[in-house]
Amino acid sequence: MDKQIEAFFDKDYESTVNEAMFDFDYSFPEEEVENYVLSIVATPYSQFIDYVASRYCVKPIVPSEIPQISNYNAATLGICNILNDYNDPGMDCAQLGVQLFTDGKERKDGAYFKFGENHVKGASFHGLTQCSGKKWFLTCLGRIYPKIDAEMRQYLSARTLLRNPFFHIVLAEATKHDVNIRFFMPGLSESTQKRRSSSCMHFFNVILKQCEIEKVPMHRIFFEPESKPEQKLVIKLDVGKSSQFKSYLPLYSIRAACGAFNHDDTNEIEGWVNVKKCNITPTKDMFVVHAEGSSMEPLIHDGDLCIFSYTNAYENGAIMLIESNNLFCQHVIKEFHYKPTLFQEYAEDNNVILHSLNPKFQDIVLSATDNPRIVGKLIKVIHAHEQF
Structure with missing residues (x-):
C-alpha cells in the first residue's frame, strides 16, 4: 500500500502542523499545506477505498462518532468561514451556533450550543476543526478549505471522511455487500437512529458521489429498512x-x-x-x-x-x-x-x-x-x- 495513503490515514503531517498552529509565533505554511492537499486529491480514490477495505476497523463505534447535523454546508464551509473571518480565535459551541443561525430568530442558549456543537463536530469528521479545552479552532485543512474551489473540496471531503471510524467500517462492508447504516448504531434508540441516519446521508452522499466521479464500484448504502413486495416462497x-x-x-x-x-x-x-x-x-x-x-x-x-x-x-x-x-x-x-x-x-x-x-x-x-x-x-x- 502506498506510504502516502498510510500517512494520510495516520494524519502524520496534519497532526504536526495542527499542534504547531497553537503557537502564537508560528508562521502557517500555507503553500506547503496547499501542496499536501493537491497531492491527496490527485491520488486515485480507489486507493483510499482499497485501504479502508483491507484494514477493517475493529474499534467499537461510539455515538459521538456518528454525525448529527441538519446542514452539511454549515458543518464544512460555514464553520471554516466563521473561524477564518474572526482570525481563528477559538470559539465555543454556543458562539458558533449564534454565527451559524442567519435567519434572525431568537433562540435559547441551549439551542445555539447544540446546533454549534453538532456542526463543528461534523467539521472535525473532515479534519477541518480541532478542540482545545472547550473551544474549537481550525486545523491546517480548515485554514485551506475555503480557499480551494468546490470541486477540490468535494475530492478532499470524500477522502477525509474515510478516516472516521464510523464511515470506515460502513464503507469496508459496502465494498462487499449492501449495508443498512442503522445497523452500525449500537446503543441508540430507534428514533435516534432515524435522526442520525438522516444526518449520515449528507456525508455518505459525498462519498458515493466521489465513487461515481472516479468510477469506484460500491454496493448500495441505505438508511431505512427496504419495503419489498411479499415473495411467495413455498x-x-x-x-x-x-x-x-x-x-x-x-x-x-x-x-x-x-x-x-x-x-x-x-x-x-x-x-x-x-x-x-x-x-x-x-x-x-x-x-x-x-x-x-x-x-x-x-x-x-x-x-x-x-x-x-x-x-x-x-x-x-x-x-x-x-x-x-x-x-x-x-x-x-x-x-x-x-x-x-x-x-x-x-x-x-x-x-x-x-x-x-x-x-x-x-x-x-x-x-x-x-x-x-x-x-x-x-x-x-x-x-x-x-x-x-
Missing part, C-alpha cells in the same frame, strides 16, 4: 422426485447439512424450499439451511434461509459453511480467510480466520488441530420477511 414437508432439485431444494439444519455432505443417510430433511421463486436454478449440489444468531448481520439475520452449494474448496473472502472440532464453532456460517504459514515444515501453524460481519463479534481463529472443513459456499440469502 416450503413443503415433502415433494415428488420430479420436483426435487428442479424447483425445490432440501432444507437441513446446519448440523444435518454437514452430515449430508458425508453421505450420512441418517440425516433427515426438514422440508423442501421452492427456490425457483427466488430466481435460483436448483442443482443437486445445492441445499438450504436456517441461519441462527446475529453474528453475520447485516447480510444474514436470525431465521433467514441460506442457499449453499456443496464444495470443499476454500475461497478467501467468501461466505462459507464450515464445520470443525472446535467446541465453540462446530458448524458456522462465516466469512472465510486462510492464513498459511510461510514455512512448509510448520504447516500445523496454518490458521483459518472466520470473520463475523457483525462488529460486535470477534473473529474466530482455527488451527490445524481444530480440523476445519468447508461444507458449502453461500449462493443467496432469503430473508425471513421474504418467506411465505
Whole structure:
C-alpha cells in the first residue's frame, strides 16, 4: 500500500502542523499545506477505498462518532468561514451556533450550543476543526478549505471522511455487500437512529458521489429498512422426485447439512424450499439451511434461509459453511480467510480466520488441530420477511 495513503490515514503531517498552529509565533505554511492537499486529491480514490477495505476497523463505534447535523454546508464551509473571518480565535459551541443561525430568530442558549456543537463536530469528521479545552479552532485543512474551489473540496471531503471510524467500517462492508447504516448504531434508540441516519446521508452522499466521479464500484448504502413486495416462497414437508432439485431444494439444519455432505443417510430433511421463486436454478449440489444468531448481520439475520452449494474448496473472502472440532464453532456460517504459514515444515501453524460481519463479534481463529472443513459456499440469502 502506498506510504502516502498510510500517512494520510495516520494524519502524520496534519497532526504536526495542527499542534504547531497553537503557537502564537508560528508562521502557517500555507503553500506547503496547499501542496499536501493537491497531492491527496490527485491520488486515485480507489486507493483510499482499497485501504479502508483491507484494514477493517475493529474499534467499537461510539455515538459521538456518528454525525448529527441538519446542514452539511454549515458543518464544512460555514464553520471554516466563521473561524477564518474572526482570525481563528477559538470559539465555543454556543458562539458558533449564534454565527451559524442567519435567519434572525431568537433562540435559547441551549439551542445555539447544540446546533454549534453538532456542526463543528461534523467539521472535525473532515479534519477541518480541532478542540482545545472547550473551544474549537481550525486545523491546517480548515485554514485551506475555503480557499480551494468546490470541486477540490468535494475530492478532499470524500477522502477525509474515510478516516472516521464510523464511515470506515460502513464503507469496508459496502465494498462487499449492501449495508443498512442503522445497523452500525449500537446503543441508540430507534428514533435516534432515524435522526442520525438522516444526518449520515449528507456525508455518505459525498462519498458515493466521489465513487461515481472516479468510477469506484460500491454496493448500495441505505438508511431505512427496504419495503419489498411479499415473495411467495413455498416450503413443503415433502415433494415428488420430479420436483426435487428442479424447483425445490432440501432444507437441513446446519448440523444435518454437514452430515449430508458425508453421505450420512441418517440425516433427515426438514422440508423442501421452492427456490425457483427466488430466481435460483436448483442443482443437486445445492441445499438450504436456517441461519441462527446475529453474528453475520447485516447480510444474514436470525431465521433467514441460506442457499449453499456443496464444495470443499476454500475461497478467501467468501461466505462459507464450515464445520470443525472446535467446541465453540462446530458448524458456522462465516466469512472465510486462510492464513498459511510461510514455512512448509510448520504447516500445523496454518490458521483459518472466520470473520463475523457483525462488529460486535470477534473473529474466530482455527488451527490445524481444530480440523476445519468447508461444507458449502453461500449462493443467496432469503430473508425471513421474504418467506411465505
